[in-house]
Amino acid sequence: MxxxxxxxxxxxxxxxxxxxxxxxxxxxxxxxxxxxxxxxxxxxxxxxxxxxxxxxxxxxxxxxxxxxxxxxxxxxxxxxxxxxxxxxxxxxxxxxxxxxxxxxxxxxxxxxxxxxxxxxxxxxxxxxxxxxxxxxxxxxxxxxxxxxxxxxxxxxxxxxxxxxxxxxxxxxxxxxxxxxxxxxxxxxxxxxxxxxxxxxxxxxxxxxxxxxxxxxxxxxxxxxxxNLPEIDQPNHLSPSVPGLLGDVKPYSFNIKGEEPQSPTVVKTKYKIIRAAVIHSDNVIEVTDESENRNNNEVIDLENYTPKNKRTYTKEVDVxxxxxxxxxxxxxxxxxxxxx
Known part of the structure; x- marks a missing residue:
């Protein structure tokens, strides 16, 4: 400075x-x-x-x-x-x-x-x-x-x-x-x-x-x-992230002990997409490439459990x-x- x-x-x-x-x-x-x-x-x-x-x-x-x-x-x-x-x-x-x-x-x-x-x-x-x-x-x-x-x-x-x-x-x-x-x-x-x-x-x-x-x-x-050169996206997924608008829809979870916001609960279907994200404590990766799912397959996230679970580690340059x-x-x- x-x-x-x-x-x-x-x-x-x-x-x-x-x-x-x-x-x-x-x-x-x-x-x-x-x-x-x-x-x-x-x-x-x-x-x-x-x-x-x-x-x-x-x-x-x-x-x-x-x-x-x-x-x-x-x-x-x-x-x-x-x-x-x-x-x-x-x-x-x-x-x-x-x-x-x-x-x-x-x-x-x-x-x-x-x-x-x-x-x-x-x-x-x-x-x-x-x-x-x-x-x-x-x-x-x-x-x-x-x-x-x-x-x-x-x-x-x-x-x-x-x-x-x-x-x-x-x-x-x-x-x-x-x-x-x-x-x-x-x-x-x-x-x-x-x-x-x-x-x-x-x-x-x-x-x-x-x-x-x-x-x-x-x-x-x-x-x-x-505007950092190595950071071109926020460290969380949201509809406002460039390139994701229209592909990802907001999802409301029904937390136990709270009343639903409306009497009729409609399960929303989601499509697994491939998008570049920044790994951080706020990001959870829910799929594994080894599952070999079809990119066009529509799944129900509420009842979806990945077949394989992995622990992701973050490496930094020294x-x-x-x-x-x-x-x-x-x-x-x-x-x-x-x-």
């Missing part, structure tokens, strides 16, 4: 993921709006939309960010938050060249934890209707960068508190039903302990810019009208992100003490 000279992207295999914008009132963001501060007027320019990317489980990624406002005479410090968490490090920005981050570090700078999307880990709460409690920085299902004005200081050792790097847990509530994925971490070893130092300090507590990039499943975005330590060694992360 881009906003007044600031940019934030998510890369997979070195390529930025396609972004989709939704109006705030048609979305369900877990963060406040992205904004850029005008330092002369102290007015904030807010984004009118919420920016999303479509992701899959097991997808490794990195985060790229930049600012055209940064220079040697006016440097910035950037803090990266993933699902509302960070690793107490910042990245220096002293020109318009983009910076990249693909992991969190532990407190001794001896281990890396590479970013990858995974299925959310849920936990139960007493009242699922409770609204989502937002985090102080960033939010669930979001990648955020906070930019601060900075000044160069002599190299100063700092203390990093002991903390754990784990996938956040998501409350199983109505407000979080769309957050199917969060970020997990793949541990890598082989790094020696390094002294945590700071070479910059913030000039003020208010960011000059905050960018949020939310991530959701492709079907979640498709349902909300986003994309391995090839990492290079060269950039991290040239530009080591700097650490600041938390006030």
């Amino acid at each position: 881009r906003l007044d000279g600031f940019q934030l992207e998510v890369l997979v295999n070195g390529q930025p993921l396609e972004e989709y914008n939704l109006p705030i009132n048609e979305s369900n963001p877990t963060t406040d709006s992205s904004y850029v501060l005008d330092e002369s007027t102290r007015q904030k320019t807010y984004s009118d939309d919420v920016t999303y990317i479509a992701v899959k489980p097991e997808m490794k990624y990195s985060i790229r960010f930049s600012s055209s406002r940064a220079s040697m005479w006016s440097p910035l410090m950037a803090y990266v938050y993933v699902d509302g968490e960070y690793d107490y490090t910042y990245r220096e920005i002293s020109n318009s060249s983009p910076r990249e981050k693909d992991c969190f570090w532990n407190n001794t700078l001896s281990k890396k934890y590479f970013f990858k999307f995974e299925i959310s880990q849920l936990y139960e709460i007493d009242n699922p209707e409770i609204p989502l409690q937002r985090k102080p920085y960033g939010g669930l299902g979001a990648i955020s960068v906070y930019f601060y004005k900075a000044r160069v200081i002599p190299q100063t050792p700092v203390y990093i508190p002991n903390f754990s790097v784990n996938q956040v847990k998501v409350a199983e509530a109505k407000s979080t039903c769309g957050i199917k994925f969060t970020t997990a971490f793949e541990e890598a070893e082989g790094f020696s302990n390094r002294q945590a130092v700071a070479t910059m300090e913030r000039q003020g507590d208010e960011p000059v810019a905050v960018l949020h990039l939310h991530y959701r499943p492709a079907t979640w975005l498709s349902i909300r009208g986003c 994309i391995e992100l090839l990492d290079s330590d060269e950039e991290e060694e040239e530009n080591p992360s700097k650490i600041l003490r938390i006030e």
Whole structure:
């Protein structure tokens, strides 16, 4: 996403993921709006939309960010938050060249934890209707960068508190039903302990810019009208699906304990058709090609039982992100003490 000279992207295999914008009132963001501060007027320019990317489980990624406002005479410090968490490090920005981050570090700078999307880990709460409690920085299902004005200081050792790097847990509530994925971490070893130092300090507590990039499943975005290349049909069967109009008729089931809608119940006959659908939890496949039925045969769905039952499994592509330590060694992360 881009906003007044600031940019934030998510890369997979070195390529930025396609972004989709939704109006705030048609979305369900877990963060406040992205904004850029005008330092002369102290007015904030807010984004009118919420920016999303479509992701899959097991997808490794990195985060790229930049600012055209940064220079040697006016440097910035950037803090990266993933699902509302960070690793107490910042990245220096002293020109318009983009910076990249693909992991969190532990407190001794001896281990890396590479970013990858995974299925959310849920936990139960007493009242699922409770609204989502937002985090102080960033939010669930979001990648955020906070930019601060900075000044160069002599190299100063700092203390990093002991903390754990784990996938956040998501409350199983109505407000979080769309957050199917969060970020997990793949541990890598082989790094020696390094002294945590700071070479910059913030000039003020208010960011000059905050960018949020939310991530959701492709079907979640498709349902909300986003035109995703790999999604050309909704993940459910209905008469409104292109190509099915006139072939499939609505069917009303008589649920036990309820009175029928009319005194006369007429069983509707259906024809088995072949149509491309998206496999999901909402789709049930009722026929098997091994049954060798005639495509023109008309059957009664109410009394129909498939001869063969199968369990369908869904396979997903696993994309391995090839990492290079060269950039991290040239530009080591700097650490600041938390006030």
